[in-house]
Amino acid sequence: MKDKNLRFNSKTIHGGQQPDKGFGAVMPPIYQTSTYAQATPGGHKGYAYSRSANPTRTALENSLASIENGTYGLAFGSGMAAIDAVLKLLEPGDEVISTNDLYGGSYRLFKQIYENFGITFRFVGMQNVNAIEEYLSAKTKLIWVETPTNPMMNIIDIEAVAELANKHNILLAVDNTFATPYLQQPLDLGADIVMHSATKYLGGHSDVVLGGLVVKDKELADKLYFIQNASGAICGPMDSFLVLRGIKTLHVRMQRHCENGRVIAEYLADHPKIDKVYWPGFKDHPNHAIAKRQMKDFGGMISFVPKGSSYEAAIKMVEKLKIFTLAESLGGVESLAGHPASMTHGSIPKEDREKVGVVDALIRLSVGIEDAADLIADLEQAIGS
Known part of the structure; x- marks a missing residue:
């Protein structure tokens, strides 16, 4: 059965998944390996080195894409590593409009790391979407949204922000950690990128640190996959397995x-x-x-x-x-x-x-x-x- 025919509760268990091809294992095996045998240089079965791809991580990434109604999922070593990958889409001189009430770790990454590389961040109260437009310029390349916000539980209208971002050809990324795709699915509301600290509700048992991104656009996905592989902030197979297990409940x-x-x-x-x-x-x-x-x-x-x-x-x-x-x-x-x-x-x-x-x-x-x-x-x- 195709994922698009499944309702959400079924997607958490079956979305993007299939029995293991080797022995029919119902749960994806933990492929605890760094490298893979090749019959000839470049002649492998889709996996050459686990920084680039690992079957257990692939299973998790497919699940993330399914439950967010996306097409491409990427898993990282933490939520911050996932955000870092998004910011690496930018160049010096670019500007970001961000929620003014957001997780302290995101603020720290924005202000203490990326401002040093010539990226400007403007922190705006987005409860009234009209307040965002006055901060936009030709240099604005990304709008960063949390909703509900951390920790004030402010709500931002994703669909309205998406319309504004689309009008100005600006990427919209939504941190969906608090809500989870069980409560809201930002891609369906017009967002370009969904971010999760999967450490939280997706893992659900306080026993793993992991981050994820989900997108629909192939060109954007290819850029993020390149950053993921080149920068190497990936999660291991055991952590991938734990979050995949968490998603099922x-x-x-x-x-x-x-x-x-x-x-x-x-x-x-x-x-x-x-x-x-x-x-x-x-x-x-x-x-x-x-x-x-x-x-x-x-x-x-x-x-x-x-x-x-x-x-x-x-x-x-x-x-x-x-x-x-x-x-x-x-x-x-x-x-x-x-x-x-x-x-x-x-x-x-x-x-x-x-x-x-x-x-x-x-x-x-x-x-x-x-x-x-x-x-x-x-x-x-x-x-x-």
Whole structure:
């Protein structure tokens, strides 16, 4: 059966996959090899050296392309390596328009690495797409979008940004890590490139670091494949296998993440000691209507600010948590709590952080798939009644 005839839940298991040709193994084998025998120079079976291609990585890349409704998938050693490959499409003098509320690691790569090579980055609030156009110029070659954003959960209208990018012949890349293709598929909304930190929801078990890109256009794919091979920031076969295995349960895990996320968001919104809760499922969220249109559900990522809380008070609160683990990352089966100002967004200057709402008291939750009542009890004892 062709992938195009499969619904999403089936694609996570079968998309781009076929039984192993050697012995009919249902799961793709882990080809733990660096090189491949050749009958004559250049006479191989499609694989010569594992930096260029590996059968296990190919299986993962095919799966990534399938679940994002793309044509070409590429897997990298991390999400940052995937972003790095996209930026290598650019040249000195080019400009990038980026979401102003984004992952600190992306900001660090943009500002501390690529600005040194003559690329200019402009950070813009994209909740109102009309605000983007005034920053565009003949030098603008890429628009970089996160939605929902990290950690403020802002929603950006992908289709509207895609129309703007297409009008000006600019590449549009969307970081789809928070939503996953279970909730939204940016290529179908007009994006050129989808990026994933597959470390998060795609892997789903906090046991692997990996990144991915998916595109539809062959010319763009060829450029990225060249960069992937030439730069060598690829993932190994074991990591490829782990993410491929994780993808097979993505749909059932995301259902529970969304269910628990709703329960936790509503609990926090009703709590007398919580000042603000950021979650796109609330009807009064600034772009709730857009989220409802372009997403299947609202996810398990939530940020909140306790009333009158200081940096020190927020730190003490997250330290009290017992079921929520205080840790970097997100998207695993276990619930995690983070303090963006000192952890994921510590590389962003305080003044720039606070302009977009990443204040010292902000706490970010990645709601896992445990029993929601246990998660509420944990938050209750940490926050206090």
